[in-house]
C-alpha cells in the first residue's frame with residue numbers, strides 16, 4: 055500500500071490576537087505559533103496505521119516555505135518514510151484550487167494507492183483541497199472520512215460523516231483521495247527526541263519548474279478566487295460583558311440563571 | 319437570462335434546512351439582477367419534494383432516477399455537469415455541508431468553474447461574483463472575487479441566512495437523467511445511526527458545555543460538578559469528544575446534537591460555526607473565554623473574559639452558598 059499524506063503548517067490562532075497586515079489582504083504572521091494542521095495530524099496517524107496493517111510506505115507532502123520542514127519532520131518522526139516539500143515564490147497566494155493543482159503535479163508521477171488529506175485547514179478552511187486534488191488526478195474521493203473499515207482487492211470500505219451523528223458507509227475503488235476527519239484515531243505523541251532522530255533525513259524539495267508548471271498555473275494567477283480584502287467580523291449586538299471581581303461576576307451569573315434558567 | 323441554480327439538499331426523505339436558506343439568498347440575488355431562480359432537485363421518487371419547493375423558486379428542475387436514490391458525488395457530478403452545460407446558469411449554489419463538501423470541488427474542476435467555499439454571503443455585481451467567507455476559525459472575514467466565468471460556484475455555510483415566507487409560484491420541469499448505469503467506482507452502502515447515550519443533552523434546561531480550553535481530562539470533574547450544582551447536563555465541543563474525554567452523545571454542533579436549552583454556558587469554546595450551528599438557538603448563552611476576540615462572544619448574550627480555571631471554581635462556590 056503506497057500512501058501519500060498532504061500536510062499543512064498553519065498558525066495556531068485560537069487564542070491569538072490577529073492583526074491585519076498592510077496589504078489588508080492577510081494577517082501578520084510574525085509572532086504566531088505554527089504547527090501541523092489539526093486534521094492533518096489525524097491523517098498522518100491514519101496513514102501510519104494503514105501502513106502498519108497493510109505494509110507499504112508513507113510519503114508526506116507539504117507546500118509552503120522552508121519552515122514546513124519542521125512539520126514534515128514531525129510526520130517522519132511519527133513514522134512516515136519520505137518527505138517532499140513544494141516551495142516556490144510562484145506558489146504564494148494560491149487559493150484552494152491552486153494548492154490542489156500544485157499538489158496534483160507533485161503526486162501525479164508517484165506510485166500511490168491512497169492519498170490522505172485533512173477535511174479542512176485551520177487557517178483557510180476551504181474544505182476543498184482534497185476533493186479538488188482527486189478530480190485533478192482523475193481518481194475517486196470520499197470527503198469527511200471518520201473510519202476506514204478495511205481495504206481489499208483494490209477497494210476500500212469507509213465511513214463518511216454526515217450531519218447530526220449520522221454516518222454513511224461507502225465502498226470505493228482505489229486509488230482514491232480520502233479527506234480525514236478529527237477523532238478517527240488517537241494520533242501518537244511525538245517527542246523531541248523522536249524529531250531529533252529524523253533531523254538528518256533528506257527532504258526532497260520541488261519548485262515550479264521541477265513540476266513542469268508555468269507561472270500562470272499557480273499562486274494568484276493560477277487561482278480561481280482572489281482575496282480583495284480581509285476585515286474583522288462585525289460584532290453585531292455582541293455579548294454584554296460581565297465584569298468585576300470573581301465574586302461579583304458569580305453573582306451576576308447566578309442572577310441570570312435565576313431569571314432565564316428557572317434556577318430557584 | 320442566466321438563472322441562479324440552487325442544488326436541493328435532502329436526505330432520508332426530508333429536504334434539509336440549508337436548501338431553504340440558499341433559496342432565500344438566491345431570491346435576494348435574483349431580485350437585484352433580474353435573473354430567474356431555479357431549484358435543482360435530484361433523487362428517486364421525489365415528486366412531493368418538488369411540489370414543496372415550487373413556491374420557493376421560479377422553476378424546479380426535477381431529475382428522477384433510481385441511481386440517485388442516495389447521494390453519490392460521482393452520480394451527482396455527472397448529472398449536474400450535464401445540466402449546467404445545457405442550461406448555462408450564471409451561479410450554482412450548494413451547501414457547505416457533508417453533501418456539498420463532497421460534491422462541489424470535483425464538479426468545479428470538471429466545469430472549469432471558479433468555486434468559493436464556506437461562504438457567509440454572496441454578491442453579484444455586473445456579472446461579477448463576490449463572496450464573503452471566514453478564516454481562522456471565524457476570527458477573520460475575507461472578501462473574495464471569483465474569476466470571471468460562464469458559471470461560478472459558491473457553497474454557503476449553513477444557518478447563515480434566515481428564512482422568510484414567500485411565493486414565486488414556480489413550475490416544475492422534468493429532465494431525463496443522463497445516467498446509463500450504476501457508478502461502480504463509488505457505491506453508497508448504508509447509513510449508520512449514532513448510538514443513543516445515557517444522557518440526552520437535547521432535553522435539559524441548562525447545559526454546561528466545555529471545549530478544548532479545559533486542557534486536560536483531569537479537569538472534566540470540575541465542570542461536571544458545576545453542572546451538577548445547577549441541575550444541568552454537561553455537553554461539549556468536538557475536540558473534547560475526539561480526545562475521548564467525553565462520549566460522542568455529549569457533542570454539540572453540526573456533526574453532534576442541536577440543542578436549545580434555556581441557558582447554555584460555553585466554557586473554553588471558541589465558537590467555530592460547526593459548534594455555533596448546534597447551540598445558536600439557546601434561550602440565553604453565557605460564554606467564558608480568555609480570548610476577548612473569540613467568535614463565541616458574537617453569538618453569546620453574556621460574556622466573561624477570563625481564565626476558566628478561576629471563574630468556574632468561583633462560580634461553583636457561590637452557587638453552593640446561594641442554592642444550598
Ligand SMILES: Cc1cc2nc3c(=O)[nH]c(=O)nc-3n(C[C@H](O)[C@H](O)[C@H](O)COP(=O)(O)OP(=O)(O)OC[C@H]3O[C@@H](n4cnc5c(N)ncnc54)[C@H](O)[C@@H]3O)c2cc1C
Pocket residue numbers: 068069173174198455528529530531532554555556557558569570571572573574575585586587588589590591592593596606607608609612624625626627
Ligand atoms: C465537518 C466538520 C464537522 C464539525 N462538527 C463539529 C461539531 O459538531 N461540534 C463542534 O464543536 N465542532 C465541530 N467541528 C470542529 C470545529 O470546526 C472546531 O474545530 C471546534 O468546534 C473547536 O472546538 P473548541 O472551541 O473547543 O476549541 P478551540 O477552537 O481550540 O477553542 C478553545 C477556546 O478555549 C479558550 N481557552 C483556552 N484556555 C482557556 C482558559 N484557561 N480559560 C478560558 N478560555 C480558555 C481559547 O481562547 C479558545 O477560544 C467540525 C469540523 C468539521 C470540519
Ligand SMILES: Nc1ncnc2c1ncn2[C@@H]1O[C@H](COP(=O)(O)O)[C@@H](O)[C@H]1O
Pocket residue numbers: 060061062063091093094097115116117118150153157170171172173174175176178179180181182183184
Ligand atoms: N499547503 C498545503 N500543503 C499540503 N497540503 C495542503 C496544503 N493546503 C491544504 N492541504 C491539504 O488539504 C486539506 C484541506 O485544506 P483546505 O481545503 O485548504 O481546507 C488539508 O487538511 C491538507 O491535507
